[in-house]
Amino acid sequence: MxxxxxxxxxxxxxxxxxxxxxxxxxxxxxxxxxxxxxxxxxxxxxxxxxxxxxxxxxxxxxxxxxxxGPNHAPTAVCMPLDGHHGQNARMRAQWDAGKPLAKQLWRDVVVAKIRWQGAVLESRGTPADAFDMLARRVRSGDPDNVEAQAARRYWPLLMGEDFRRDRAAGGINGLLNYGYTILRSLLARSIVAAGLHPSIGIHHANRGNAFALADDLIEPFRPLVDAIAAQLKSRGCLEVTPETKRLFAGLIAIDLPGEAGVTTVSGAAVRLAQSLSRCFETGKSSDLALPRPPSSLELSSLGHPSP
Missing domain, CATH: 3.100.10.20 (CRISPR-associated endonuclease Cas1, N-terminal domain)
Known part of the structure; x- marks a missing residue:
C-alpha cells in the first residue's frame, strides 16, 4: 500500500x-x-x-x-513533468476539449459530490432527502450553482450551525485543510500519471492555480475528509495531531465500490483520472468513472482509530 x-x-x-x-x-x-x-x-x-x-x-x-503553510494547506508542490507514454496526445486532447464537454463533466462531478454529501449525512443519522433532489437539479455546467446551495445546507447539518468553512482558520478547518491536502496530492499524482496536465481544469480556471484539474476532481472525494473531521469533532479532537494525521493518511486505503469492482480511494483516483483522459479523447462525458460512497456503516466508522 x-x-x-x-x-x-x-x-x-x-x-x-x-x-x-x-x-x-x-x-x-x-x-x-x-x-x-x-x-x-x-x-x-x-x-x-x-x-x-x-x-x-x-x-x-x-x-x-x-x-x-501553518494552516495545513499546501503552498507548493513538486511533481514530475513526464507522467505517461501518451502524454503529448492526451494533453492536446485535454486542451482541445470544447466547453460543452467540460460543462457536462463538471455537472457529473457536482452530482457525485452532492450525493456523497447526502451519504455522509445519512451515515450520521441525519435525513438527506434534499440532497438527492438537489443532485437531480444540476444542469450542464451547474449554471444555477446548485453546488453552493448544497454546501449551505450541508455544513450546518454536519458541523453545527456556528461552523463556517474558512481555509485560513485553524481548529476543525485545519483538520479539513490537512485531509484535503492529502486528497489533492493524490489527485494531482493520478492526473500526471494519466498523461494530463493538472493546470487545465474543466471548471476551476484561476490563472494562478497550477492544480485546477486536481481541484475539480477532488470534489467527490472531499466528503470522505468531512466525515473523518466530523467524527473527530464529536470526540473533541479539533487540532491536527499525530493521531489525526494517521487517520487522514489512512483514507487513501479506504475501500470504495465501483462498476469495475471494489477499489481503494487511491485506486479510485487513478480510475477517475484515466477515465477523464478517455473522455477528452472520445468527447464523451459518459466515460467518466466517478467514485461511489461506501455503505453508511463504513462511513460512520471513519475517524475511529484502528483496533
Missing amino acids: ERIVDIATDNQHLSAHRGFLVVTRDREEAGRVPLDDVAAVIVHAHGVTWSTNLVVALAERGALMVLC
Missing part, C-alpha cells in the same frame, strides 16, 4: 539512499521508507532540508513533495 509520509518535526534532513527515503536528525537516522511505497511527502515542519536526489527519485516514481 502506498504511504503518505508526513514530516512534522523541525530540523530534519530528507535524502534518498539505496531505494529508501531516509530521515535524519543531528546526523542520526530517525527513520526510512521504501521510495517505491511513497505516494506523497507532506512537509509541515520548519527548518527541514532535503537533497535534490530525493526530489528526483520521488518524481521518477510519480510521487509528490508537498510544502504546507
Whole structure:
C-alpha cells in the first residue's frame, strides 16, 4: 500500500539512499521508507532540508513533495513533468476539449459530490432527502450553482450551525485543510500519471492555480475528509495531531465500490483520472468513472482509530 509520509518535526534532513527515503536528525537516522511505497511527502515542519536526489527519485516514481503553510494547506508542490507514454496526445486532447464537454463533466462531478454529501449525512443519522433532489437539479455546467446551495445546507447539518468553512482558520478547518491536502496530492499524482496536465481544469480556471484539474476532481472525494473531521469533532479532537494525521493518511486505503469492482480511494483516483483522459479523447462525458460512497456503516466508522 502506498504511504503518505508526513514530516512534522523541525530540523530534519530528507535524502534518498539505496531505494529508501531516509530521515535524519543531528546526523542520526530517525527513520526510512521504501521510495517505491511513497505516494506523497507532506512537509509541515520548519527548518527541514532535503537533497535534490530525493526530489528526483520521488518524481521518477510519480510521487509528490508537498510544502504546507501553518494552516495545513499546501503552498507548493513538486511533481514530475513526464507522467505517461501518451502524454503529448492526451494533453492536446485535454486542451482541445470544447466547453460543452467540460460543462457536462463538471455537472457529473457536482452530482457525485452532492450525493456523497447526502451519504455522509445519512451515515450520521441525519435525513438527506434534499440532497438527492438537489443532485437531480444540476444542469450542464451547474449554471444555477446548485453546488453552493448544497454546501449551505450541508455544513450546518454536519458541523453545527456556528461552523463556517474558512481555509485560513485553524481548529476543525485545519483538520479539513490537512485531509484535503492529502486528497489533492493524490489527485494531482493520478492526473500526471494519466498523461494530463493538472493546470487545465474543466471548471476551476484561476490563472494562478497550477492544480485546477486536481481541484475539480477532488470534489467527490472531499466528503470522505468531512466525515473523518466530523467524527473527530464529536470526540473533541479539533487540532491536527499525530493521531489525526494517521487517520487522514489512512483514507487513501479506504475501500470504495465501483462498476469495475471494489477499489481503494487511491485506486479510485487513478480510475477517475484515466477515465477523464478517455473522455477528452472520445468527447464523451459518459466515460467518466466517478467514485461511489461506501455503505453508511463504513462511513460512520471513519475517524475511529484502528483496533
